[in-house]
Amino acid sequence: MGQAQALRAADPRDAGEAEFRFQDPPGLPDEIRMLREQVSRFVDREVIPFADAWEADGKIPREVFRRMGALGFLGMRHPAEYGGTEMGPLASIVFAEELGRSGYGGFTSSTLVHSDMSAIHIAHRGTPEQKATYLPAAIAGEKVFAIAVTEAGGGSDVARMRTRAVRDGDEWVIDGSKMFITNAV
Secondary structure, three states: OOHHHHHHHOOHHHOOOOOOOOOOOOOOOHHHHHHHHHHHHHHHHHHOOOHHHHHHHOOOOHHHHHHHHHOOHHHOOOOHHHOOOOOOHHHHHHHHHHHHOOOOHHHHHHHHHHHHHHHHHHHHHOOHHHHHHHHHHHHHOOOOOOEOOOEOOOEOOHHHOOOEEEEEOOEEEEEOOOOOOEOOO
16 A cells, blocks of 8 residues: 555544545536536546555556546646637636545646646647647647746746757757756656
């Protein structure tokens, strides 16, 4: 039994008591409540039984991203024309809350880096060509997006990043180094 599962097993709430949850705020749309239930079922059935192995391997199988894409989890803040559902930031918050309940920070952060920290920039600021090229695959979970922020001497403070991209003719030259690249596996 893995560490996160052992902690959950030792939780007195597992001895027949219902899991503690804050009440949803009044007026929360039914589609958001349904999303919460769907993500909770996904985490219980398709994450918790396998996440210790993923944590040991240091990566999440691509099929898990594809499954989340098929369920619509990866496109909630993206335009419908690229396969998104346009549910907005509240859906992302509920998604993050339910992923966080899994107890697996690596899984949660990897998923949210993909959906809410990297692909979202293309949705908001990408050219029409970039959106058409990259968003459908990101939303479907076929491509997993990454971020590369952490640098020696600057940590993850984006204001202190020294890496630069400079156009050289038809190409871009990236000059710098990173300590960690989330989702680079």
